[in-house]
Amino acid sequence: MEVIKTDFILNTVRRMENDQSKEFSFGDKKSLVEKLAIAFINPKDFDKLNLSSKPNLKISSNFGIIIVKGIADEDVPEGTVLMPISIWSNQITGVENSELRYKNMRVDVDITEEKINDLNSLINKIKEA
Amino acid sequence: MKRSVCSGCSLLCDDIMVKSDGIYIDEVFGACLKGKEKFDQVTSQNRILSPLIRKDDTLQKASWDEALQRTVDLIKKSKKPLIYGLSNSSCEAQLKGIELAKLINGFIDSNASICQGKVLDNAVNSGITLTTITEIINKADLILLWGSNAAESIPRLLNKVLFSRGKFRMTGREIKTLIIIDPVKTASFNTMGVRDVALRITPGKDIELIKVLKEECCAADSIPSEGVAGLDKDDMKRLLQHLSGAEYGVIFVGQGLLTPQKNSNLINELLELVQMINIKQERGRITLAMMGGHFNMNGFDHVALSMYGKRGNLHFKDNQILETDENIISKIENEDFDCSIFIGTDPISHFPMSLSSKLAKKPIILIDNRNSATLQLASIVLPTTITGIECSGLAYRLDHIPIELKKIINPPSKIPTDEEILNQIIQKLKSDGGN
Ligand code: SF4
Numbered sequence: 001m002e003v004i005k006t007d008f009i010l011n012t013v014r015r016m017e018n019d020q021s022k023e024f025s026f027g028d029k030k031s032l033v034e035k036l037a038i039a040f041i042n043p044k045d046f047d048k049l050n051l052s053s054k055p056n057l058k059i060s061s062n063f064g065i066i067i068v069k070g071i072a073d074e075d076v077p078e079g080t081v082l083m084p085i086s087i088w089s090n091q092i093t094g095v096e097n098s099e100l101r102y103k104n105m106r107v108d109v110d111i112t113e114e115k116i117n118d119l120n121s122l123i124n125k126i127k128e129a
Numbered sequence: 130m131k132r133s134v135c136s137g138c139s140l141l142c143d144d145i146m147v148k149s150d151g152i153y154i155d156e157v158f159g160a161c162l163k164g165k166e167k168f169d170q171v172t173s174q175n176r177i178l179s180p181l182i183r184k185d186d187t188l189q190k191a192s193w194d195e196a197l198q199r200t201v202d203l204i205k206k207s208k209k210p211l212i213y214g215l216s217n218s219s220c221e222a223q224l225k226g227i228e229l230a231k232l233i234n235g236f237i238d239s240n241a242s243i244c245q246g247k248v249l250d251n252a253v254n255s256g257i258t259l260t261t262i263t264e265i266i267n268k269a270d271l272i273l274l275w276g277s278n279a280a281e282s283i284p285r286l287l288n289k290v291l292f293s294r295g296k297f298r299m300t301g302r303e304i305k306t307l308i309i310i311d312p313v314k315t316a317s318f319n320t321m322g323v324r325d326v327a328l329r330i331t332p333g334k335d336i337e338l339i340k341v342l343k344e345e346c347c348a349a350d351s352i353p354s355e356g357v358a359g360l361d362k363d364d365m366k367r368l369l370q371h372l373s374g375a376e377y378g379v380i381f382v383g384q385g386l387l388t389p390q391k392n393s394n395l396i397n398e399l400l401e402l403v404q405m406i407n408i409k410q411e412r413g414r415i416t417l418a419m420m421g422g423h424f425n426m427n428g429f430d431h432v433a434l435s436m437y438g439k440r441g442n443l444h445f446k447d448n449q450i451l452e453t454d455e456n457i458i459s460k461i462e463n464e465d466f467d468c469s470i471f472i473g474t475d476p477i478s479h480f481p482m483s484l485s486s487k488l489a490k491k492p493i494i495l496i497d498n499r500n501s502a503t504l505q506l507a508s509i510v511l512p513t514t515i516t517g518i519e520c521s522g523l524a525y526r527l528d529h530i531p532i533e534l535k536k537i538i539n540p541p542s543k544i545p546t547d548e549e550i551l552n553q554i555i556q557k558l559k560s561d562g563g564n
Binding site: 009011013014015016020021022024025026027063064075076077080082085086087090091092093094095098099100101102103104119122123125126127129 | 162163166169170173174175176243278281282284312313314315316329331332333384385388422456458459462475477478479480481482483484485486489499500501502505506
């Protein structure tokens with residue numbers, strides 16, 4: 001099967017609608033995934049990736065891989081993938097020269113049928129790493 | 130109805146009206162959505178109300194005596210304890226945190242050192258002055274949000290600085306220009322009018338823009354005809370005209386500008402640009418303001434400076450301060466710790482996986498009032514009050530103005546404050562014969 005793979009720039013941001021502290025205070029494990037295990041991309045990239053054919057995005061950086069839901073957002077520039085700052089986005093951020101790298105990082109984005117990582121699976125991954 | 134300060138973010142709005150009988154909060158007027166959520170945390174369904182201790186890999190309720198004893202036992206065993214967080218705590222608690230770090234020969238730092246603290250260090254070294262919210266309200270005719278989405282991170286900031294009428298700006302919004310430089314069309318763009326300037330820069334190209342603007346300051350017509358960083362030449366000229374023509378311009382530096390760059394220091398480049406513009410300026414000047422997130426992001430700087438002449442990264446040995454180049458990131462990266470104490474923060478979520486997995490390998494003591502990923506891995510959890518609602522204390526606003534937070538209601542289940550918990554640990558360590 002043909003694998004569609006595209007280079008993107010990852011940016012992580014704080015958004016009131018997708019706020020991790022809020023979800024930990026008022027939400028549950030389901031709402032954490034709904035609000036934070038997501039990535040916004042430009043509708044043109046959404047179409048190019050044929051995201052409507054498979055539900056999720058697999059985003060890989062030099063530091064790790066995460067599966068999240070892809071959402072089209074015309075406010076995001078083409079070639080950029082935007083994620084709310086959270087334990088999900090931090091699976092693919094990293095450290096260079098003792099400085100945090102959480103913005104403007106090159107990532108690969110594929111579409112996938114693999115399941116979105118839930119909070120428990122991420123906690124277990126962190127524990128076992 | 131009483132006037133209160135909101136501790137929802139570092140703007141510390143002091144015009145919030147709260148209706149309360151001292152036991153419950155009935156209504157909150159004047160706070161933004163984020164501020165209202167802060168007040169709602171008092172009764173949040175996931176609030177931690179009892180100490181928890183990990184037994185057989187699950188967190189179980191414990192008495193305060195047992196939890197404190199386990200905390201002290203863990204600390205006594207530790208040779209290299211880390212203390213981190215405290216940006217959501219009062220300055221009084223920060224002071225106790227430093228006292229604890231000294232007693233146990235630990236390393237202590239706050240969230241500020243990986244955020245706005247970097248700008249402050251560079252600004253102080255370059256001699257650029259920072260401004261205050263009152264100055265901006267009274268004087269500013271140009272507001273530049275650079276890599277900062279004020280509308281969502283500090284929701285009432287633009288109401289105060291852009292839509293207000295100040296002493297020397299009676300005409301208010303009509304004569305104020307808003308410029309936003311950001312790759313993403315954030316919610317802040319929705320506040321823009323026809324005279325404002327929206328600059329959707331290519332992600333990660335801020336450094337190129339700053340360098341060309343610096344060149345243009347030295348020699349006109351340095352801007353390439355095709356533009357730079359996704360911006361066209363006219364936009365860049367307009368940006369520079371606004372900056373050099375403002376009577377009082379403010380650049381709000383956001384997270385977007387704090388990303389480390391290979392081979393150059395973005396913040397230093399920006400500060401140099403500001404200096405160059407100010408030399409050229411005939412009518413006024415450009416100044417900087419920072420956008421800390423947590424309500425007392427700046428407090429630790431002031432407390433640590435007043436005690437040890439250093440803004441953060443305090444490392445103690447033989448109960449004395451050590452000179453060190455280490456920071457919280459290098460400490461975790463090099464696994465130079467054997468136990469960590471986190472206060473009001475969630476590093477397991479906020480740090481990259483390469484760091485959180487290292488933290489998870491050593492015992493974690495968490496002092497906090499809400500659920501978090503760090504709680505899922507903590508060995509001991511000590512619940513605490515919500516500062517500014519259930520206890521009083523001092524905090525420093527984003528412009529470094531000290532603001533007194535007042536207690537509105539009693540905490541549930543007689544939960545102690547961060548300061549009290551840290552003090553109890555210190556007293557117990559001392560009575561048990563030290564570390
Ligand atoms: S802007 Fe910040 S301090 Fe002001 S009401 Fe909103 S959350 Fe509270």
